[in-house]
Amino acid sequence: MPELPEVEATRRRLDAWLAGQPIVAVHVADASSVRTGLTSRPSDAVSDPAAATRPWIGTVAGTPLRRGKRLGLRIGSSGLLAHLGMSGKWIRRAPGDPVPKFGRIGLEVPGRVAWFVDPRRFGCVTVCPAEAIDGALATGLGPDALLELPDGPGLAARFAVKRPIKIALLEQDRLAGLGNIHAVEALWRARIHPDRRCDALTAAEWAALSSAIGAQMTFAIADLGEDD
Structure with a gap:
């Protein structure tokens, strides 16, 4: 998808x-x-x-x-x-x-x-x-995960819920653009287990996740060649 x-x-x-x-x-x-x-x-x-x-x-x-x-x-x-x-x-x-x-x-x-x-x-x-x-x-969307990616504290504020982080990352009103594949890849880059609850993540982990999402978006876009 x-x-x-x-x-x-x-x-x-x-x-x-x-x-x-x-x-x-x-x-x-x-x-x-x-x-x-x-x-x-x-x-x-x-x-x-x-x-x-x-x-x-x-x-x-x-x-x-x-x-x-x-x-x-x-x-x-x-x-x-x-x-x-x-x-x-x-x-x-x-x-x-x-x-x-x-x-x-x-x-x-x-x-x-x-x-x-x-x-x-x-x-x-x-x-x-x-x-x-x-x-x-x-309408109905959170900040764009490439153009408006929040920093660590910004992500922590937007994801102040008790759900697993991987599930929360798919909620487009919190952060727009991620789906199953790139959410998992970003979590792997940040060394955060997908089942960790959002309210259990540390400030350092939120900062790492923000950097990881940005890196994953940049990498994935560059990896997509011309397709016509």
Whole structure:
């Protein structure tokens, strides 16, 4: 399941492919991929995805944004929010190429099409006014585990609970972006057992965990190569 490093790598690819480019076409291969919100349910699809995405055509894509595992992209006065779900990713194809396997929606700019592909269909995009994207990205989420990582005392304050630290690290309202894989890797780096209770960690361990999360995010992003 994509976590913060995978989503950040995706954001950087979309930045290279789309930012500053005019959207010349939107290809909706799966109507259920355009939903009323960031939901995992295909039944929450908008009634007319072509009409919903039509305002993007002829306008210029901005710089892709990310918070936690969410993506945002301003396109003129409109824009999109995206969540990769359990198996989603964005890939690049040439204009006129066949729809890629599991392709759901494609944004065409001169010379390329960025396709959202998702075998399991838990991911989606949703249309959002450009001025609302920042707020929508942040709603319900804690600080970003890469861009806004709290220091040791900050983590201790946010995780002042009696739950095991590994379980608490998955709660996106405390710290946005970690999932099972990178939470465990960060705890291993900090030499903290996943079952340790948050309220039992020492100040030194919180400091070590903050450093470990930052190191794991940086390492994992660097380890993700070009994927198109």
